[in-house]
Amino acid sequence: MLSRAARPALRAGASLQTRAVLPSSANFATLREIEGRLKSIKNIEKITNTMKIVASTKLNRAQRAMQDSRVYGKTSNGVFESAETKPVEAENKKKLVVVCSSDKGLCGGIHSGLSRYIRREALENPNFDLVILGEKAKSQLQRTNAKDIVLSFAGVGKDIPTFADAQAIADQIVLLPNEYSHIEIVYNKFINATSYEPAVVEAFSEEAIAASANFSAFEVDEELLSNLREYALANSLYWALTEGHACEISARRNAMDNASKNAGEMINKYQILFNRTRQAVITGELVEIITGATASEDM
Template sequence: MLSRAARPALRAAGTAVSSRAAAPSTAATFATLREIEGRLKSIRNIEKITKTMKIVASTKLTRAQRAMADSQKYGQTSNEVYKSADTKALEAAEGKKKLVVVCSSDKGLCGGVHSGLSRFIRRRAASGDENFDLVILGEKAKAQLSRTQAKNIVLSFSGVGKDVPTFAEAQAIADQIVQIAGDYSEIEILYNKFINATAYEPTIIEAFSEDTFVNSPNYSAFEVEEDVLPNLREYGLANSLFWALAEGHACEISARRNAMDNASKNAGEMINKYQILFNRTRQAVITGELVEIITGATASADM
């Protein structure tokens, strides 16, 4: 049996031991609280950025859609010539390839705009039905296709998509394309067709070769001189490229706005969850401190 004088001292010693044992847990709780607070701050900053990018994209979308409508007049008017001549793509002759121009850009954070074009090319190559080379506009599609179709890439352009495309840019690209060494049966332009503000799909525009146009059923009605044919082909290619670049740019801006809107909503949901977790953890810390204070006060009163 212990004396009454020894009992308060033992109780105080036991309290000290339990306090030392609880100290690491309290320190860990404080560290967790600071981590949660830091994550909350980071997510709030991300939310501000995504909301700002959404506003910027919404502002640019109207301008991009206006440029898209103007470019369609160029491309569709140029295609009326081939339509009137009843021009149709010829089957690739033996030993000849097709040249596919992929219209993407250098910018990301816009959903699956660029990856959709890359998947289209990979599916086409996997089918094995056609033999084609690639001209890539923009670094995004180039980076994706270089992993699987590097041997098919004959020309690439960077600095695409910084602003609304112009006909001068399309003309400069067309001038480089027609100078590529190689006998290609046809040129096809792959771009994202604008369906609405939330939908788009990879689409092909035919840029017919000189031989295809000459062999058209109604070619004689145009009375085109032979020395003019190369200029007509390059002009038609530039018109189609301008159309594809402008419409693809509108799809990219629309997709970026939607992506930033979804990112802002996800950030808001994460902020709500972390705020609840922060409040619960903070309440647990306060409760733990109160328990320690009451325990200490009780032990002091018994001594």
């Protein structure tokens, strides 16, 4: 039997042991973790909002450049349509496919769409070589079509493409040692600010231009066919690059808009969780205080 003097001390020790077992420290740690995550999501929302504003500003300039480049491309294509130029069919000649992407990401699946198009083409007609503009499409196509890549360019998409950029790329393509039946330029065609699709524009070889049914009406010397072919290739590349750039900026703006909305939803959820967790911690502290006061009165 315990004496009456020992009983209050025993009850006080029991109450201290009970308070030590309560997971108050764990609640505080969880609260700090939620608060830190909430702050990080708010920072992400600020970044995505800023990138959306920047993309919206760049989109107007990109669309103006795209409208200007269409004049080059459509005029060049109009000449070959009037001349009834067609690719030269030859069993021992490959076609060359130029893929217009860029080095930048954070713009949805715009580069993946081009890669999927090339893989579908490889299943139907695998006899082609690849020239890739931009590191994004290159990294995707290297996994499936590495043996077909004969030339690639980096540093694409940093700013609005110019005709000088297209001319420099055309110079390197013309210097390739293989002779191709024709060239297909694959790019993202701008439909509107929210949609785009892969499209193809053709660039013909000197042999195809010379064999055109109505080309003699233009009275072009045969010595100038190489210059005409390279100029037409640069026009088509300029058109494809500017259209692809406008699609990329539009896709990035939409992606950042969606990311900002998702971040806002996450902030609301974490704010509710933070408030509930904080209320639970405060309730736990009040329980501890009341328990301790009750134990002191019993003593």
